[in-house]
Amino acid sequence: MEITGKSKIMFVLADPIDHVRASAVINAYFRSIGDDVAVSPLHVLPGDLGAVVASIRLMRNVFGFGVTIPHKTRVIEHLDEITSTARMIGAVNFVKRTAEGRLVGDNLDARGFIESLLECDVAVRNRKVLQVGAGGAGRATAFGLAEAGVAELTIMNRDEEKARALAAAVVAQYPATKVSAGRAEARAFDLIVNTTSLGMKADDPLPLDIEGVGPGATVSDIIVNPAVTRLMAKAIEQGAKTIGGKSMLDAQMVLVARLIAR
Incomplete structure (x- = not known):
């Protein structure tokens, strides 16, 4: 898998991180459809969640990030917007970063x-x-x-x-x-x-x-x-x-x- 400056970067935020397989599944899927996307898990402690999300806002080649245990509910306070589905459920498991750096949360679970x-x-x-x-x-x-x-x-x-x-x-x-x-x-x-x-x-x-x-x-x-x-x-x-x-x-x-x- 070749990652270049043209690759769309995504993360998966979790704590602990050892169990995370979503990054491998997502990478394999995008490879299969010929899309240049690279996904990596990030080990983020609950106390650091706000700082990490704020940093992602500034990363212009990051297109979004997945969210898993234990951040699905707490991440909402750090986002600009959530979908009606995420609001109803009260949890987010995927966040899109727009070109302007806005973070929009959804729940695909x-x-x-x-x-x-x-x-x-x-x-x-x-x-x-x-x-x-x-x-x-x-x-x-x-x-x-x-x-x-x-x-x-x-x-x-x-x-x-x-x-x-x-x-x-x-x-x-x-x-x-x-x-x-x-x-x-x-x-x-x-x-x-x-x-x-x-x-x-x-x-x-x-x-x-x-x-x-x-x-x-x-x-x-x-x-x-x-x-x-x-x-x-x-x-x-x-x-x-x-x-x-x-x-x-x-x-x-x-x-x-x-x-x-x-």
């Missing part, structure tokens, strides 16, 4: 997540879904699932108040969807989604108990690295269908290309 399910032949409409996590990624998937027409969505989170707040926000936007917060047995659902970071490390505990989940159910884990998390491995052993985070990331590549082309 919801569209990418739903598209990844459809591409893997997983029906969403009228299904019962159990989601674990209510952070930035969890907010995106919850709104995306409601928009896609799920019949019922239950949100589990370590901080139950955060789960209840997300459930209320989704209901306010999509009143026809039955949304609740609290613990539930995974075996009662058609689709189980992990939106937490549990699974990135080999010694992480499972984000939830999926005992009894088998054929006919799908377990989706939005973690990209490792490609097969412990949760997914257990689901496979029980005969369930699984979808990893790379599918969601792949589905966002076309959306990223459109954003930086505008």
Whole structure:
């Protein structure tokens, strides 16, 4: 991969950085369509986020940057504008830098997540879904699932108040969807989604108990690295269908290309 002064530069801001695979996926995608784009992960501590974003404003060959754990919500205060989708979700995962140095945040997680399910032949409409996590990624998937027409969505989170707040926000936007917060047995659902970071490390505990989940159910884990998390491995052993985070990331590549082309 040759990077020159004509290359469009992009970053992925994260902390920690070891798990980040988005840069490799994005580089491969743009190479495949013949676009001269180079993406690199940047290790940015939460306390340094404002200074880094301010610096990116001044980098005239930078076209944008991805945002992942733990910056998806905090980055908003450092931007000039966010889309209506990002505002509804309350989190940003991609920022476009305009030629004038303005920073415009969007959230592609919801569209990418739903598209990844459809591409893997997983029906969403009228299904019962159990989601674990209510952070930035969890907010995106919850709104995306409601928009896609799920019949019922239950949100589990370590901080139950955060789960209840997300459930209320989704209901306010999509009143026809039955949304609740609290613990539930995974075996009662058609689709189980992990939106937490549990699974990135080999010694992480499972984000939830999926005992009894088998054929006919799908377990989706939005973690990209490792490609097969412990949760997914257990689901496979029980005969369930699984979808990893790379599918969601792949589905966002076309959306990223459109954003930086505008």
